[in-house]
Amino acid sequence: MSNGRPFRRSHRSMGDLFSQVEDQPIPGGCDACNAFQTVTTIDTGIHSLTVHHDDWCPLLRSRYAGTN
Numbered sequence: 001m002s003n004g005r006p007f008r009r010s011h012r013s014m015g016d017l018f019s020q021v022e023d024q025p026i027p028g029g030c031d032a033c034n035a036f037q038t039v040t041t042i043d044t045g046i047h048s049l050t051v052h053h054d055d056w057c058p059l060l061r062s063r064y065a066g067t068n
């Protein structure tokens with residue numbers, strides 16, 4: 001089934017959006033602290049989104065609890 005929308009087009013515009021905000025902090029990404037996010041381009045069309053939590057973030061602590 002198809003709704004007639006070209007998927008590649010929306011995919012490409014998402015990449016354009018990422019390259020526009022690359023290396024600029026984007027507020028948000030975590031409900032428990034004042035986190036921000038950064039986008040890094042790994043390769044053409046491949047981007048990495050990183051969430052930077054505050055040190056005191058309870059979500060971050062619970063996420064990595066028991067891994068060290």
Ligand SMILES: [Zn+2]
Pocket residue numbers: 030031032033034035053054057058059060
């Ligand atoms: Zn957080």
